[in-house]
Amino acid sequence: MSAPADQLPPILLAGCGKMGGALLRGWLEDGLAPSVVLDRSFEHLSPPHRIVRHAADIPSDFTPTVIILAAKPQKADALIAAVAGLAGPQTIVLSVMAGRTIASLRAAFTAARPDAAPPAFVRTMPNTPAAIGQGMTVACAPGLADAQRALCTRLLEAVGEAAWVENEEEVDAVTAVSGSGPGYVFLVAELLEKGAVEQGLSPELARILARQTVAGAGALLARDPQDAADLRRQVTSPGGTTQAALDVLMAPDALPDAFSRAIAAARARAAELAS
Ligand SMILES: NC(=O)c1ccc[n+]([C@@H]2O[C@H](COP(=O)([O-])OP(=O)(O)OC[C@H]3O[C@@H](n4cnc5c(N)ncnc54)[C@H](OP(=O)(O)O)[C@@H]3O)[C@@H](O)[C@H]2O)c1
Numbered sequence: 512m513s514a515p516a517d518q519l520p521p522i523l524l525a526g527c528g529k530m531g532g533a534l535l536r537g538w539l540e541d542g543l544a545p546s547v548v549l550d551r552s553f554e555h556l557s558p559p560h561r562i563v564r565h566a567a568d569i570p571s572d573f574t575p576t577v578i579i580l581a582a583k584p585q586k587a588d589a590l591i592a593a594v595a596g597l598a599g600p601q602t603i604v605l606s607v608m609a610g611r612t613i614a615s616l617r618a619a620f621t622a623a624r625p626d627a628a629p630p631a632f633v634r635t636m637p638n639t640p641a642a643i644g645q646g647m648t649v650a651c652a653p654g655l656a657d658a659q660r661a662l663c664t665r666l667l668e669a670v671g672e673a674a675w676v677e678n679e680e681e682v683d684a685v686t687a688v689s690g691s692g693p694g695y696v697f698l699v700a701e702l703l704e705k706g707a708v709e710q711g712l713s714p715e716l717a718r719i720l721a722r723q724t725v726a727g728a729g730a731l732l733a734r735d736p737q738d739a740a741d742l743r744r745q746v747t748s749p750g751g752t753t754q755a756a757l758d759v760l761m762a763p764d765a766l767p768d769a770f771s772r773a774i775a776a777a778r779a780r781a782a783e784l785a786s
Pocket residue numbers: 525526527528529530531532549550551552553564565581582583584586589590593607608609610636637638639690
């Protein structure tokens with residue numbers, strides 16, 4: 512049975528920890544057809560949705576349109592083996608698991624069900640602001656049918672922005688930018704706070720100055736279509752205080768170089784970890 516047009520389709524969320532839980536919150540707020548969550552410990556889900564602790568407890572008449580794989584990569588194979596039986600050729604299997612390639616997902620499904628036609632696979636890289644509907648998710652699924660792509664976009668946009676890449680190798684670069692990116696922004700907040708304390712401000716004041724500055728600047732960036740560089744120039748009077756700081760930060764061997772090297776290092780590590 513298909514879901515009403517205004518509802519998200521029935522999903523099987525396989526693994527509902529930090530990331531799966533963040534996605535589920537967004538989907539529930541957006542209106543989700545009766546769905547099943549497979550997780551060993553997740554609680555607090557109201558009917559008509561159901562939680563099951565074992566795949567064997569999934570109701571036999573439940574046919575998910577999309578199976579979301581959201582376990583830690585090392586637990587993925589056992590999870591795939593447990594849910595592969597629910598995937599038909601029309602099913603979309605959408606993975607949020609970092610580093611797990613489409614080829615290896617397909618191989619795991621084929622190993623679990625050698626004689627079955629494989630489902631469609633979508634590899635995605637979300638980030639943690641998805642927990643508050645402000646995520647950035649990039650998806651990759653070469654050859655996916657347009658209707659299935661539209662459905663995945665709708666699911667992903669329920670927790671923030673969504674974009675697609677056609678070449679799976681780009682997922683490593685995406686991982687280095689938006690996947691790991693919240694960590695870089697939190698570092699900026701941390702260093703702003705440290706700098707404030709070094710200038711003699713109280714730790715309490717330093718904390719709120721740093722947090723609200725990062726949050727406020729981020730919110731401004733989200734609302735204003737101008738380039739980040741233009742917004743930066745607008746707060747930088749020639750010869751002023753911001754200019755004095757940016758002369759330090761933007762010296763060729765300072766932040767520009769550090770960011771280039773950091774993102775390249777993250778991309779290389781993502782490629783090493785991919786399986
Ligand atoms: N967190 C992030 O910032 C982030 C960002 C992008 C992508 N991701 C990806 O999201 C995936 C999930 O990460 P996470 O941090 O959300 O992990 P997590 O908090 O450990 O959540 C995974 C959940 O799945 C459950 N689970 C795993 N195998 C199961 C099985 N066979 N049956 C029932 N339940 C099972 C786990 O239960 P047990 O703990 O009992 O096994 C756990 O509750 C990872 O692959 C990660 O790469 C995470």
